[in-house]
Amino acid sequence: MIRSQIKKDLDPQEMLRVIFDYAAKIANERVLENVLMLMADMGREMIVSDRCTVWLLDTSKNELWSKVAHGLDEIRIPKSAGLVGYAVTHDKAVFIDDAYTNEEYKNYLLNGALHTDQQTGYRTKALMVIPFRNSQGEIMGAYQAINKLTECQQFSDKDMEYLTLASSYAGKSLESALLTNEIEATQKEIIFRMGEIGESRSKETGNHVKRVAEYSYILARGLGMSKEESDLLKIASPMHDIGKVAIPDSVLNKPGKLTDEEFKIMQNHTVIGYNLLKNSNRHILKTAAIVAYEHHEKWNGRGYPRGIKGEDIHIYGRITAIADVFDALGSERVYKKAWELDRILQLLTEERGEHFDPHLIDVFFEQLPAILQAREHYADSTLEDSADVQ
Template sequence: MENEQFDITSQLKRDLDPQEMLRVIFDYAAKIANERILDNVLMLMADMGREMIVSDRCTVWLLDTNKNELWSKVAHGLDEIRIPSTAGLVGYAVTNDKAVFIHDAYSNEEYKSYLMNGALRTDQQTGYRTKALLVIPFRNSQGEIMGAYQAINKLTASEQFSDKDMEYLTLASSYAGKSLESALLTNEIEETQKEIIFRMGEIGESRSKETGNHVKRVAEYSYLLALGLGMSQEEAELLKMTSPMHDIGKVAIPDSVLNKPGKLTDEEFKLMQNHTHIGYNLLKNSNRHILKTAAVVAYEHHEKWNGRGYPRGIKGEDIHIYGRITAIADVFDALGSERVYKKAWDLDRILTLFKEERGEHFDPKVVDAFFQQLPAILRVRDQYSDAALEDRAEV
């Protein structure tokens, strides 16, 4: 975006006629009604506003009252941004419960200080040229301001937003408040589920005197591997959420076996293997998709591509892809970590083993994805190392 210039003459459009406006509203209303992922709802809302009033950019801002910030994951042309809740024109509109309507940002005196703290400062950083601006707050069902729509630069010959544009964006903002409130509630429920699942995974690991950092790293590795294998963002997120539960069955394994410093006897090893059955049985009867997926991961992450794993000795693609991915993520982290029964392996030794076990312990495609994603995996390992997280906890 650096040195980007806004050239209205190169992309002139016309305002929508009534029939086109209805089509846009009904089209987006149907899409938004069927969407529950917050990021996607935000994008659809931004796209709807931009099309309705024919603007170059549209941003849906949400108010985070806990942090006193305004944030958006969707700003056309920009990444996620967070600003103080009083900053810029959006902060002014939200704080004062007032819509803002500006024809030319660079000649406007009324909001000059807010423009210099917002749009114009961004222009200086990016080279973008802000001219016309519309900002309209929106509310939740209790009447509380929960965010604002911001539109930048009209793409018609007039280059200025009209009273009719204000009406249309006000309509969109009214709909946004209700739609986003529902999406935020769904997001809160999902985040709570993720937290519960992660904490349950930590409980399983803490029984074997390992830290929750292990389940965090395995989750991140699994996510990267899923993306490397071409899975959708949604499916990769699902695996990231459920892989921390892979060893939940350890909660029922005796400490004498779980934390034994030496080699397990055959009988002890059979007892240890039972954690896969226990985890599966704990989770399998849930009607929730997340927990059903976690059951599969818990059951199959110790199966091997060559059929010599446990608990069932299944092989190849009979092993669910989630189990195959979690297997290599778990082994990579386990080998690279110090345990009561072994020292940590160095990276070269682990990589050599993975090459040797391609097509034996591990699915060849997953091994290939692992090496492809290795730089990102190593960044995760450093970011969530036991030492790094301990340092953060002390700050």
């Protein structure tokens, strides 16, 4: 173990401050992975440990998983692996003064902490693992604390009491976060499927909405939007053509050029989509309403349905417009063959400041490698293409 600066245990006033500070942060956090990180940070500060991890049990895979740092992928281990696996499968809190001299849990330590030490050079000494439960009393994970940073370098009964308190709070908070996560995942799935329905009526593949979503996210991030807002646009953008559900097949799938009257009918899909979504109180659907309404507006004011221009067009509409046109031109449709990439890029350059926001076109070319990677990743399969042709 690389010794950090020696610290002191928290006094009662400091303990209350830590609990209240983290309780407020956790209550305002909606992202499950961030809740895990906050819980781990709270536990670490409460008992003055070097490391603290909150593990969640994934019963569908018989695994335990967690986040070790922001921005890194989750880590997963078998349900029975290491000391955490022992604590969860045996429903038992574990308290160890020195991992290298402990005989009772030797096999679990060799399979867990000591094995990790060999790989990283870290020195594990004191360890605590405490399972926690949901409101039905079922074990849903465990707190794991490693290495006490006070002079004695050992956890106390009081530390066990504090971490047990944190574990009890973690179980209830994480249960709520998991429920919120499940609800939001369901909402996203419904929105995506609705977007696919709109596209399937014009014989588009489901991958079109996936690509538009990815391109929209990449452009939003390249523009400097927060990850949260970029994610919101990514979720909402598949709904851009939902209004097509009400356009007659004779117009939607006409292989030749539309008449003026038919084009007016087609244009109406933006208004239909907007009216379907605009009255929702859900942030995602309100964003989708904007995208559906404005993704055919043009920077020069010659788009539809309202003919607004420049920055009067919502940024969500301006981003989705580029994402949609880029993918539509590169895809085969009933009325045209797919364009070559160079031809598409030439058109985007020519329409900079005309059809498209000029700054966003600059961002598009800056992000082109990422966009092309997403395009390749979500390319239509031969089977899908054949189905579209039929």
